[in-house]
Amino acid sequence: MTSIQDILQKAVGLHHGAEAGRAAAIYRSILALEPAQPDALHLLGLLIRRDGRTADGALLMERALLLEPMHSGALLNRALTLQQLGKPDEAAAHFRRSLELDPASDISLSRLANEALACGRLAEAGRLLRRSAALGVGSGTPDDRQRRALERRATARDLREDAEDRTLPPGLVVRGVFRDSSGYAFAVRRFVRGLVEAGIRVRLVDLNYADADNLPDDQIDPLLRTLDRPVRAKAVLTITTPPAVEAVPGLKTINYTMFEALDIPPLWAAQSRRHDHVVVATGSSREAWLRAGHPPDRVHVSPAGVDAVEAGSIPPSAIVDSAGRRLSDYRVRVLNVSDFNDRKNLDGLLRVWLGTTRAEDSAALLLKVGKGSGVSDGMRDLLTRVSAQIGRTLAQAAPVFLVEGKLSDADMMGLHAASTHYWSMSHGEGWDLPMAQAGAMGLTLLAPDHSAYHAYLDDRVAHMIPSPVTPGITAYAGQDWWSPDEGEAARLLRAVIDDPDGTRRSAQAHLLEHFSWQAATRRLIDLLRELDAL
Missing domain, CATH: 3.40.50.11930 (Rossmann fold)
Known part of the structure; x- marks a missing residue:
C-alpha cells in the first residue's frame, strides 16, 4: 500500500521538475485524505503564491505552522511571502524564528540585515552581517554581497556623524x-x-x-x-x-x-x-x-526632464542589418527602446508591425532591446512566435533592425537622431525617458493613452493609442495595468507610413518649455526646501 509520504515524495519530484499543475493536484489529493498534513499545506502554498495568489499561499503556510510551529521550510517561505504582502514586522519575526532553527540560514541573516539597514538600525545590521560573514567559507571574509552591505552601513554611519x-x-x-x-x-x-x-x-x-x-x-x-x-x-x-x-x-x-x-x-x-x-x-x-x-x-x-538638443548636433547612428540594408534608406524610421520584459509589450508591438506593414513600405522599425547583450536569441524566438500567431513572415513586413548591448547616453541620443518616429505599446510607465526625449528631439510620437504619458503628452502633440485597463501578468500578476488597442495602433501606424508629412505631430516645443532638466531640477529644489530638506 502506498503511503502518504510516498505520494508526497512523488509530488515534490514533479514540483521540482517544473510540473506545478500535477504537483498541486497531488498535494490537494493528500489534503483530502489528511487535512492536517503540514508538508502538503506548505508546498501547495508555495505553488499558489507562484501563481500570483500570494495571500492564499500565505494562509496555507500559516496552517502548516499551526500544525508544526517549527517547520523550517514553512517558516522561511512564509517570511518571504509576508514581505511580498507588505508585512515587514511579521516577516522579520518569522525570519528570527527560522534563525533559531537554523543559525546558519544565510537567507534569514541577509533579510534581517537588510531590514535593519532599511530602518536605520546600523548596530543591528552590523552584527547580522558580521555573523553572516563568520559563517562563510574559509576565514569568514565577507562575500561580495555582504561586503557591499557593510560598506553601505559604514557610509550611513559617516553620514549621520557628518550631519552633526x-x-x-x-x-x-x-x-x-x-x-x-x-x-x-x-x-x-x-x-x-x-x-x-x-x-x-x-x-x-x-x-x-x-x-x-x-x-x-x-x-x-x-x-x-x-x-x-x-x-x-x-x-x-x-x-x-x-x-x-x-x-x-x-x-x-x-x-x-x-x-x-x-x-x-x-x-x-x-x-x-x-x-x-x-x-x-x-x-x-x-x-x-x-x-x-x-x-x-x-x-x-x-x-523628470528632457535634454534640449540643437538640430544637427547629434550624429545619427549608422545602423546596418545583416542583409546590408541601411536604416537611413527608409523614409519612416520608427524607434522603440525597451527592456526585454512583458511590461514593455514587445509582442503586441511586433504583432502590429508584422500585421500592418508591407515589405515594399519605405519604413523600418529600430528596436533597442535590453540594457546589455544576450537578448538576440530571445528576440528571434519572439519574432518567430509572433509571426506564427498572425500568419505573416518577417519577409512580408517592413524590416526590423535590432540593437543590443550597453550604450552611452550619447549613443542613445544617436538612435533618436537616426529616427523619425517613436512608438510604444507599453502596459504602463513611470516616466518613459526614451519617449520623452524623442519628443524633445522632434520625433513624431505614437504613445499609449495611459500612466505617465498623460503628464507630458496629449492628442495635440502626439498620436495617442486608446488603452483599456486589463489584468497584469508575470511580475504584475494580481495588479492591473493597461493594454494598448492593437487595432487602433495598426491604424495609426499605417497612417504615418502612408502619409508621414500629413500625420506629423510635434511635442518638442511643449516638452522643452515645461520639462527641461533645468526646470525639473528647479522644481525638485523648491520641493526639497518646502520639505525642509535643504
Whole structure:
C-alpha cells in the first residue's frame, strides 16, 4: 500500500521538475485524505503564491505552522511571502524564528540585515552581517554581497556623524546607482548635475549593489566622481525603488521613485510608509501611492526632464542589418527602446508591425532591446512566435533592425537622431525617458493613452493609442495595468507610413518649455526646501 509520504515524495519530484499543475493536484489529493498534513499545506502554498495568489499561499503556510510551529521550510517561505504582502514586522519575526532553527540560514541573516539597514538600525545590521560573514567559507571574509552591505552601513554611519558636524558646509546627500544604463541611473546623473549647477553642495553616494552592468568610466560625467566630500545634510534623497532605500538615523528619508501599473505592490507600500516623504515623477504614480493608503501630504510630484538638443548636433547612428540594408534608406524610421520584459509589450508591438506593414513600405522599425547583450536569441524566438500567431513572415513586413548591448547616453541620443518616429505599446510607465526625449528631439510620437504619458503628452502633440485597463501578468500578476488597442495602433501606424508629412505631430516645443532638466531640477529644489530638506 502506498503511503502518504510516498505520494508526497512523488509530488515534490514533479514540483521540482517544473510540473506545478500535477504537483498541486497531488498535494490537494493528500489534503483530502489528511487535512492536517503540514508538508502538503506548505508546498501547495508555495505553488499558489507562484501563481500570483500570494495571500492564499500565505494562509496555507500559516496552517502548516499551526500544525508544526517549527517547520523550517514553512517558516522561511512564509517570511518571504509576508514581505511580498507588505508585512515587514511579521516577516522579520518569522525570519528570527527560522534563525533559531537554523543559525546558519544565510537567507534569514541577509533579510534581517537588510531590514535593519532599511530602518536605520546600523548596530543591528552590523552584527547580522558580521555573523553572516563568520559563517562563510574559509576565514569568514565577507562575500561580495555582504561586503557591499557593510560598506553601505559604514557610509550611513559617516553620514549621520557628518550631519552633526557644525564645521561642515550644509548640503544634500543623494543616494542612487549612477554608473549603469538604467533609467534611475540616468535620473541621478541629470538631477545631480542640475543640483550642483544650482549651487547645492551634493554628496553623491553610490548604492553599489553590483558592477556587472556599469558603463565604462569614460562614459560617465567626471563631475560625479568628485562629489564624495562630506556635507552637513538634513536629508538623504534616494533615487531608486522603495525596497532599496536605507535610512540614515537623524536624517530625513526622501525617496524619488515611480511606478508603472495602477497600484504599487504591498511591499512598496509598506516600505514607503517608513519614509518621511515620497517624490514621484507623475500624477499617475501619485495616484498609485494614494490608492495604497499613503498619506496625501507625504507623496509629491516632481517630474523628470528632457535634454534640449540643437538640430544637427547629434550624429545619427549608422545602423546596418545583416542583409546590408541601411536604416537611413527608409523614409519612416520608427524607434522603440525597451527592456526585454512583458511590461514593455514587445509582442503586441511586433504583432502590429508584422500585421500592418508591407515589405515594399519605405519604413523600418529600430528596436533597442535590453540594457546589455544576450537578448538576440530571445528576440528571434519572439519574432518567430509572433509571426506564427498572425500568419505573416518577417519577409512580408517592413524590416526590423535590432540593437543590443550597453550604450552611452550619447549613443542613445544617436538612435533618436537616426529616427523619425517613436512608438510604444507599453502596459504602463513611470516616466518613459526614451519617449520623452524623442519628443524633445522632434520625433513624431505614437504613445499609449495611459500612466505617465498623460503628464507630458496629449492628442495635440502626439498620436495617442486608446488603452483599456486589463489584468497584469508575470511580475504584475494580481495588479492591473493597461493594454494598448492593437487595432487602433495598426491604424495609426499605417497612417504615418502612408502619409508621414500629413500625420506629423510635434511635442518638442511643449516638452522643452515645461520639462527641461533645468526646470525639473528647479522644481525638485523648491520641493526639497518646502520639505525642509535643504
